[in-house]
Amino acid sequence: MVPEKFLKAYNPASTEGRIYKKWEESGFFNPDALPGKRPKPFTIIMPPPNVTGVLHMGHALMLTIEDVLIRFKRMRGFKALWLPGTDHAAIATQARVEKNLSKEEKKSRFDLGREEFLRRVEAFAAQSHDSIVNQVRAMGASCDWSREAYTLDERRHHAVYTVFKMMYDDGLIYRGNRIVNWDPKGGTTISDDEIVYEERAAKFVTFKYSKEFPIPVATTRLETKVGDTAVAVHPDDARYKKYIGKEYDLVFCEVPLHVRVVGDSAVDPSFGTGAVGVTPAHSQTDAEIALRHDLPSIQVIDERARMIPEGLLRGKKVLEAREMIYEWLKKEELLLGEEEIKQSVATAERTGSVIEPLPKLQWWIGVDRPIKARGGKTLKELMRAPVEEGTIEILPDHFKKVYYHWIDNLRDWCISRQIWYGHRIPVWYRGEEIYCAAEAPKGGGWEQDSDTLDTWFSSGLWTFSTLGWPEKTKDLELYHPTDVLETGYDILFFWVARMILMSEYTLGEIPFRAVYLHGMVRDGKGQKMSKSIGNILDPIHVAEEFGADAARMALVVGNTPGTDFRISNDKIRSYKLFSNKLWNIARFLLEQADGLKLEAPLSEKDAEYLSQFKALAEDITLDIDAFRLHLASEKLYQYLWSVFASDILEESKPVLKGEDPTLRTSRQAMLFRIFSDSLKLLHPFMPFVSEEIWESMPEGIKTEKLLMVEPWPI
């Protein structure tokens, strides 16, 4: 009666691969193949992992939460679609390949040329993709592989070009020469959101340009001062008022400067000397002052972060130039003072390089431009409205405020990148002519823009590009808007906001109804997991050692949305023990299954046990519906171990061995009914062990081929 496998302890390693194969072969990951009518769809589009390497715990958390929701809804009778994919992660992937190239072959991408380099990146991406997809499977993710998408494949390419052209024609995408965030190491511009601010010590130096120049200024970036074209003071500042409008010709560290004194109310008279040396080419705020006063802009730092002006400084690195000018000021007795201050320095997220603000001709998306097709609303307004109106729910709720705060401070989005891996900008040039389309216009001589698009541009389309847009597909009609977008709070701006922007602009509808933001996964000591600390828990190793089920439970129990949380081997081990506990409960019950009649009348006590369980099942159902997975999973654990196994089973032993056959059949029925329904409740959280036990449940309990498609007990 008891299958032999139950005589040994539960072994996830030898079970999980086999079970996953069974699921995959059933075809039930594809909602079209699910049994029953299923009028209502339920959709989650998977946040695509970058094809830059391996899955980490954050991915494992994402996969677990989404799989719990999808399995739950599938059992609840929904047409449940979970669409998987991967992200080409333009800069990140290119940087990886460039690093390998320089390490292994001592070559740069320019040595290989665009075509050959792209071939290398694609080979790397393909390899990385395969290993990632296998890791996703190992976590038990029940996603529909037949619909798998890539942010850089043909269909997504089509979607990207279509949206670009729409925005170009609507005047939202424009080309502008402005100050950009230049990453000298990556050799590309980056968006404001890709900047990481680092606190560093800096020397705040007060000086005069020359003996004759009447106004002292202060700066931490002496090297930019050779690009100054004005000094700005507050228009009401009694000290400097008299100089406003005067112009000076002077030579600063061998560089001739023409400096005008302007009055501008953006200047804070109480900060520094109350006067600003205006460098329009290398500072955002200075460029704004320059615009107001029609000042010239002189670029003095190049794309490799080296000095441009002729003379002493030419070709020197920025930091060297800073030091040289400092020494020069000292020598010329122009140095008036210095102070050590703390300063937050802009660095590039991917390369860690210090950002050089430079003037460059780039492509931008205007976030404050009225859109005719959307009733004159701006992109900012389109992003804000659905969250304000509550058509998009954000969990936890307080992230709404963070979201609004970000929108309020948002500036135009720089979308062009000087890298090669990505969607190439669909714009063609011939002399002064510009043409926006996927293909070059007829007639020769057209050259395509050499830049590619910010990776988040294609990610922004993800909810509908994956469903086939711009074609009018059935999938799009049925599954969009999607139901839940589940991701880490760290990409609320990068991604969530841009999906709302793109969906509202392109389709005029929300991309998803709810946003579930999970926290960051940290190690047992609360440290961020990183390679250099060596505290990374690889979800795949964890799954091999303890089982994916154990990893999933450890990731879900007690983990509330929006809050960082810690995971350790100890925690995961405790849920491996739980898998084994379930295994042994099953073994015990199967030993007692002789003469089982599921519909036998229940004694008063057994009816009481059953109704207690029903109440719990209802409670757990409400919890999952309200995204309280941390509570649902803990309640199940608690009930099965402390109530069902420790109390009910122990109390049942004498009844099952006893003389009274009525009590015995009643008890049997109650135990099997509770346990089999428990397996259903548990399935979303621990799909492997529940499915494996389910396989051995007696006839009469199973109504479908697999537990994964059994109807939910409530």
Place this chain on the structure above:
RNA sequence: GCGCGCUUAGCUCAGUUGGUAGAGCAACCCGUUUACACCGGGUAGGUCGCAGGUUCGAGUCCUGCAGCGCGCACCA
């Protein structure tokens, strides 16, 4: 500077709408005639950061304060 969050047992954290403080791990004691030692039974441990307020009643709501963390902005 603007904003957001956290502070509950030794550690990590739950605590859904206000109704007698919870779990896991760790600790200590006992138990090996069996569903499970990947186990069972038991013990100990908290004035819920501080100060006020609302309430019949506050870990939960309000105000203020402190410590910690995070985001955004500024950074001449």
